[in-house]
Amino acid sequence: MEGLVLLEPTELYNMLQQASVYSNLSDNNYLLLIDARNKDDYNESHIVTAKKAPKNKDGQFFVPFDSELECRQxxxxxxxxxxxxxxxTEANDCGSLLWEMGSRNKVYILKGGYEEFSALYPFLRTQKIIFMPKELDEIKPYPAEIITGFLYLGDWRQGNASYVQKDLKIKAHINCCVEAETFFPANSGHLLHIQCDDSSDADLSSKFEVACKFLDSCQEKNKPVLVFSNLAISRSAAIVMAYLIYQRKITVEEAFNHVKKCSNYIQPVQAFMDQLKTWSAKVLGK
Structure with missing residues (x-):
């Protein structure tokens, strides 16, 4: 249908986790999430911040009064x-209406709907209908999902948050902070500590192969891994990019675009990007 684009569950998960100082969900223009199921299903549980799609007395969808479609990213x-x-389907019918009534961008339709998303991310289900602005400000985002069900990118707080380890079933960690301190128990999984300053003269490339072998080992054992640094912007982002280049045999640009799509705020320092280009040349043989 015109104006509709299918959205993978992991893409919606990452969309819900975008944050700088506060969660992007606290920005009214960032996301309009609409639940097109019946009222009983919606009341039983729905995806966090989702609004029920309204219908008229004839059972036809209409645009929510506060949708502000022309402003929504x-x-x-x-x-x-x-x-x-x-x-x-209900989702496509509702999505087509929102497109026709002025959505500034194409409307996303969640692939697999609520059933698939809630099975993958049960911790993002809720019965809460109204979120006050302060509550949206206080939402604690989860790490970005780089490879579905396996590789995650987060900051230092997320690397040490027990709810993150529990909900994402994290079994191993790559700590890219200079500091070695962690709050999760040492026996909860494997830990690779990559000590590296986030500076233009730091050498991160010497750790790429070690990190990739560590991640390969975790994937063989079905152990989800969280890669984290202080802000999840530079060092940890470079490490997950190195693994994507290694595992998928892709270019630096392709790896960067993939990680940027998952976590919009990444920006490795130029030195790390240059080191990734050298790594890519080695992996790809050119």
Whole structure:
């Protein structure tokens, strides 16, 4: 259907986790998340911050009065299990209406709907209907998901938050901070400590191969890994980029674009980008 784009569950997960000082969800223009299921299903549980799609007395969808479609950066609609924008479903019908009524960008339809998303991310389900501005400011984002169910990118706080380890089932960590202190128990999983300053004269490239072998080992054992640094902007981002280059045999640009899509605030220092280019040349043989 025109104006509709299918959205993978991991993409919505990452969309919900974007944050700088505060969660992006506290910005009214950032996301309009619409639940097109029936009222009973919505009341039982829905994705955090989702609003119920209103219907008139004839059972037809209409645009929520506070939707402000022309201002929204992202508009996402879901029902129970829509898997294609070519189907005739509640999500597609509602999404088409929002597109026709003035959404500034194409409308996303959540692939697999609520059923698939809630199975993957049960900790993002809620019965809460109204979020006050202060509550949105206080939302604590989870790490970005770089490889579904396996590789995550986070900051120092997330690397040491027990709820993150529990909900994402983290079994191993790569700590890119200079400091070695961590709050999670030493016996909770494997830890690789990469001590490196976030500066233009720091050598991170010597750690790429070690990190990739560590991550390979974790993937073979089905152990999800969280890579973290102080702000999840530079060192940790470079490490996950190095692994994507190594695992998928892709270029630096492709790796950067993938990680940037998952975590919009990454910006490795230029020295690390140069080191990644050298690493890419070695991996790709050119």
């Amino acid at each position: 992202n508009v996402v609609v879901y029902d129970s299990n829509t898997c294609s924008v070519k189907e005739t």
